Amino acid sequence: MADRTDPVSFPIALQHEHRLVFTRDVFGAGNDTLAQVLTPREPGENVRALVFWDAGLEAGFPRFGEKIAGWFASRTDHVRLAATPVAVPGGEAVKNDFRQLEGVWSAINAAGLCRHSYVIAVGGGAVLDMVGFGAATAHRGIPLVRLPTTSLSQGDGGVGVKNGINFFGKKNWLGAFNVPHAIVNDLAFLHALPPRDRRAGLIEAVKVALIRDAAFFEFIAERVDALAVFAPEPYEAVIRASARQHMEHIATAGDPFERGSARPLDFGHWAAHKLEQLSEFRVSHGEAVAVGMAIDLIYSRRVGLLPEPIAERILDVIQRLGFQLFEPIKQIRGPSGRQDMLDGLEEFREHLGGRLTIPMIRAPGVRLDIHEMDGPIVKAAFDELRARYA
Structure with a gap:
């Protein structure tokens, strides 16, 4: 024995x-x-x-x-x-x-x-x-x-x-x-649904397209004006495709219960979660994700991960869908909110566990993970967002 x-x-x-x-x-x-x-x-x-x-x-x-x-x-x-x-x-x-x-x-x-x-x-x-x-x-x-x-x-x-x-x-x-x-x-x-709630799902469709499927992003970009007014046929098609993309990633990417550190579906979410909290949830999740994605896209462009023309095109699509890219930040109580937003990085790491892992893109459908973010560059991206869209 x-x-x-x-x-x-x-x-x-x-x-x-x-x-x-x-x-x-x-x-x-x-x-x-x-x-x-x-x-x-x-x-x-x-x-x-x-x-x-x-x-x-x-x-x-x-x-x-x-x-x-x-x-x-x-x-x-x-x-x-x-x-x-x-x-x-x-x-x-x-x-x-x-x-x-x-x-x-x-x-x-x-x-x-x-x-x-x-x-x-x-x-x-x-x-x-x-x-x-x-x-x-x-x-x-x-x-x-x-x-x-x-x-x-x-x-x-x-x-x-x-x-x-x-x-x-x-x-x-x-x-x-x-x-x-x-x-x-x-x-x-x-x-x-009221327009605000109909629009919310579109930003998560953009997100999953950017990290998984360039063709899906082009589908959205080519129909952006119709989607902005919720034309039934393309609108339903985008929601259907978004659901399938999210489910396929969860079921086939090898980590459905998130035991590792990578979270591709959380592109733009480290800042979004903090913005929701700081606004006492007056900013909806969809609105916060649009802002969080804009911060990460500008950051990526500033550190050389994302070519400027691609970044500008994506930001344009997000805006044309009807999302405000700075207005939600005004709902943060206090004079600035910049440092508080940066606190979201550590909370994101704590919530996910393991090494800080932030999903970014080099182009639609081309994802990479980074494991640190430069605080001054994040602040510069935040300030650029305010200067461009306030």
Whole structure:
């Protein structure tokens, strides 16, 4: 027999399926897309589900909670609601209030959900993040179905495997990786959004195009004026492609649970996360990412990583899509904000772990990672941004 001090190890192999389905009017009487997604865990089981939905949807879709309940009521032979659909506040504030997370846990407990049940989260990225973390931590993980309702969540955040809430004044300090059972993108939600929210998803599409796919960036650039007014056909095409690009990277790039230091999908995000915090989240995530990308593009040009004509063309596309590249910074309290923005670098490294790794580009589709940023050059990029766009 082996000595009792010898180490013992066994590999654990896990297989995940990352699934996305597109539809329209998911809770329409004749739409069975969600029913097809809510599969029983064992043969013969009747599926139980609890729905959390973004209360902000009521403005664009009156009596939305009743519509959800009615859809389930007509399908009780297959799936049943474990309790009345639960409305939760939308927007980043829901991730800053721990009581909201406790409310999700309480609702799951009161409904008697188990790991053969489903939690369904309907809403923007903040609601998906908060409810997703509640589902991931209740009973060590209840299967989650995401129904993103904003352009940002349909094209990026809602199709990922991360969730979390803000804590200690830091974005997503609490969270978990949890591959959702499925994601359902209902394109009808997009056209009911106010312009600010429709625009937000476009910047993440630009981001993923720049780090992964030059042809996708050209697709956006060639249609920039139509996208700026949200022409339905190109707009939906860009959101669809953005979702696919983000999912493909997560599933195939070799690090879905972010054990390494590189985070290509966080291009422009080190500054964006700090800008959101310093503005007390008056600046939306999409607006902050546009500013953060502009800072990194100017920085790259200044240190010789990115040729000036390419940098200028990308900045022009971002502006023509309708993003302000300095105006959001005015929402930072205090006289400057420059030094506070630089603090975001260390917070970014701490959040990701390991060596500081900042994604940059040499051209659309040509990415590289850098491991340090020169503080005075970052400040110079910040000042240039102000001089050019203030």
